[in-house]
Amino acid sequence: MDIMSAKLMLNSLCYNMTEPMTNLTATMNSQSSRAASRVAAQLETAQALCESRGSRLTPIRRRVLEILLEQGRSVKAYELLELIRDDQAAAAPPTVYRALEFLVEEGLVHRLDAINAWAACHDAGGQPHDLLVVCTSCGSVAELSDPDLTRSLAEKVAQAGFRLSGHETELRGLCEACKGCLP
Ligand SMILES: [Zn+2]
Numbered sequence: 001m002d003i004m005s006a007k008l009m010l011n012s013l014c015y016n017m018t019e020p021m022t023n024l025t026a027t028m029n030s031q032s033s034r035a036a037s038r039v040a041a042q043l044e045t046a047q048a049l050c051e052s053r054g055s056r057l058t059p060i061r062r063r064v065l066e067i068l069l070e071q072g073r074s075v076k077a078y079e080l081l082e083l084i085r086d087d088q089a090a091a092a093p094p095t096v097y098r099a100l101e102f103l104v105e106e107g108l109v110h111r112l113d114a115i116n117a118w119a120a121c122h123d124a125g126g127q128p129h130d131l132l133v134v135c136t137s138c139g140s141v142a143e144l145s146d147p148d149l150t151r152s153l154a155e156k157v158a159q160a161g162f163r164l165s166g167h168e169t170e171l172r173g174l175c176e177a178c179k180g181c182l183p
């Protein structure tokens with residue numbers, strides 16, 4: 001096989017992976033119901049976290065979080081607005097932005113400056129994580145933790161006369177799936 005047809009094959013393979021699933025088999029159904037129960041469990045955790053802190057997960061805040069959890073990757077503001085308008089036509093951008101701000105403050109959502117997007121935290125209430133690796137191609141996010149690395153990073157930054165203002169470090173990269181789809 002020459003390089004060109006290998007590339008074409010790879011491309012169609014990658015295309016198939018991102019194609020919407022039209023033939024829902026029993027396996028996929030059980031996968032999607034597992035995903036739904038995972039989202040429900042994470043929403044419950046979020047609700048409990050907010051209650052324990054005396055803050056309120058209002059319906060709009062809850063819906064924004066739910067959408068981000070369902071997407072399972074980071075989402076840009078305009079995408080989020082489109083998704084939310086599917087069921088709440090009247091949702092105004094400032095309301096959605098305020099909901100996002102709240103969710104970031106509560107540690108339920110990560111704001112990703114590298115790609116100007118938001119992603120639900122998939123370990124809210126769990127161990128703190130300080131490194132976020134963002135796929136610049138598909139927006140998927142890996143949440144990592146390395147306190148030693150973060151400490152030495154903070155020391156280096158201090159040596160340069162700065163102090164870190166955020167507790168999360170963002171790294172850009174390409175995820176497993178996107179790495180294989182490169183031309
Ligand atoms: Zn997180």
Ligand SMILES: [Zn+2]
Binds near residue numbers: 140174175176178
């Ligand atoms: Zn990717």
